[in-house]
Amino acid sequence: MDSILVTGNGPLNGQIPIAGAKNACLTLMPATLLSEEPLTLTNAPRLSDIKTMTALLQSLGAEVSSLQDGQVLAMSSHDLTSQTADYEIVRKMRASNLVLGPLLARFGEAVVSLPGGCAIGARPMDLHVEGLEALGAEIELRDGYLHAKAPGGLKGAVHEMRFASVGATENIVMAATLAKGTTVLKNAAREPEIVDLVDCLRKMGAQISGEGTPTIEIQGVDRLHGATHQVVTDRIELGTYMLAPAMCGGEVELLGGRMKLVESFAAKLDVAGVHVEETEKGLKVARKNGRVSAVDVVTEPFPGFPTDLQAQMMALMCTAEGTSVLEERIFENRFMHAPELVRMGAEIEVHGGTATVTGVDRLKGAPVMATDLRASVSLILAGLAAEGETTISRVYHLDRGYEHVVRKLEGVGAKIERIKGQ
Numbered sequence: 001m002d003s004i005l006v007t008g009n010g011p012l013n014g015q016i017p018i019a020g021a022k023n024a025c026l027t028l029m030p031a032t033l034l035s036e037e038p039l040t041l042t043n044a045p046r047l048s049d050i051k052t053m054t055a056l057l058q059s060l061g062a063e064v065s066s067l068q069d070g071q072v073l074a075m076s077s078h079d080l081t082s083q084t085a086d087y088e089i090v091r092k093m094r095a096s097n098l099v100l101g102p103l104l105a106r107f108g109e110a111v112v113s114l115p116g117g118c119a120i121g122a123r124p125m126d127l128h129v130e131g132l133e134a135l136g137a138e139i140e141l142r143d144g145y146l147h148a149k150a151p152g153g154l155k156g157a158v159h160e161m162r163f164a165s166v167g168a169t170e171n172i173v174m175a176a177t178l179a180k181g182t183t184v185l186k187n188a189a190r191e192p193e194i195v196d197l198v199d200c201l202r203k204m205g206a207q208i209s210g211e212g213t214p215t216i217e218i219q220g221v222d223r224l225h226g227a228t229h230q231v232v233t234d235r236i237e238l239g240t241y242m243l244a245p246a247m248c249g250g251e252v253e254l255l256g257g258r259m260k261l262v263e264s265f266a267a268k269l270d271v272a273g274v275h276v277e278e279t280e281k282g283l284k285v286a287r288k289n290g291r292v293s294a295v296d297v298v299t300e301p302f303p304g305f306p307t308d309l310q311a312q313m314m315a316l317m318c319t320a321e322g323t324s325v326l327e328e329r330i331f332e333n334r335f336m337h338a339p340e341l342v343r344m345g346a347e348i349e350v351h352g353g354t355a356t357v358t359g360v361d362r363l364k365g366a367p368v369m370a371t372d373l374r375a376s377v378s379l380i381l382a383g384l385a386a387e388g389e390t391t392i393s394r395v396y397h398l399d400r401g402y403e404h405v406v407r408k409l410e411g412v413g414a415k416i417e418r419i420k421g422q
Ligand code: UD1
Pocket: 022, 023, 024, 026, 094, 095, 121, 122, 123, 124, 125, 126, 127, 128, 129, 163, 164, 165, 166, 167, 168, 193, 307, 308, 330, 331, 332
């Protein structure tokens, strides 16, 4: 298994290009199942999660071609052969559950294994099921699979979600595009990836309004057609690299970054003493003074502070002046990076969903283990700011969500290399 060796060595300067959003691409790809005509995505990120979704769509009979070094995905669901998303693929990635809504809408039937994904909590699917049931689906859990049917087709309905789940919103919106009549989805998630999905669905002929607000209205249509869509910038990759100059000093411009994607995050960085400025090409980030100050963080659905940046923010707080409290409200088991950061000399106490971090002058390099996608990149950030060498093992987690991480960080002067495993 490969590992990553990082040697802490001072300020970072230059530019980092930000890729298309993994989480947007993972919901845009299943949207191809809604139409017989081709869907083409540009600005796709080159990640193992995208390969997993490609394999899943292909297992259903879809054609997926990866062009221009993986940045363009040309898909066609003209001749689908199966409506079953098999456990062997789904267990690798929770986002596989996003084929449920589209398959059900187009064929009146879908069988989808309950997913796996990051080991960061229980991650059930009850909110997806409740929403699709409100549209008239009958769903049963048998042998670890959700068996969904809508014999007379889906019908529009008014449904309020108990919690603004991102995936459930995506599944319900996609399903409702082909339902008979109007669906009003209340307490919907507002993430930019959902706005991007709706943009694409609209290009395919869907009639949707209210995306980006808590109420989304979908007027069902008989069929959707083909489209070409550019995947929105990855706000989590953007936020992650914004922390590199915040931790190490220097000035880095994140190409393609926009403030509206990371407003709550940038506001926290501002309080901590990190200047973020929108430029023509992206976002420029630099520390205002020497060391950053401690700030408290509570993770919340968008537009709140993203849970997917909590681990990285913890890495920053490990070297801040003062004590910060990080409260994780989205996932119940998302502090697995804390004991690894402690191995690097961080002072962190975890009680339930709250971590209290007392900043130290400097972290120290150590061998550490990546436990999930965002945890793994938080250890890279910590290693960049630490004294000495940090070796991060189990980097396959990283390959799920960060393309060319070594090349991108080397480009701004970091000392980082990938060591091939046996
Ligand atoms: C998406 C993102 C993930 C991010 C998360 C929260 C993708 C591919 N992944 O995941 O990176 O961390 O949003 O911003 O877009 N829940 C239920 N029942 C359900 C569904 C969810 O209880 O039916 C709970 C989950 O266990 C979790 C919380 O709701 O505690 C948030 O989950 P959700 O918003 O659905 O996240 P995902 O769509 O899985």
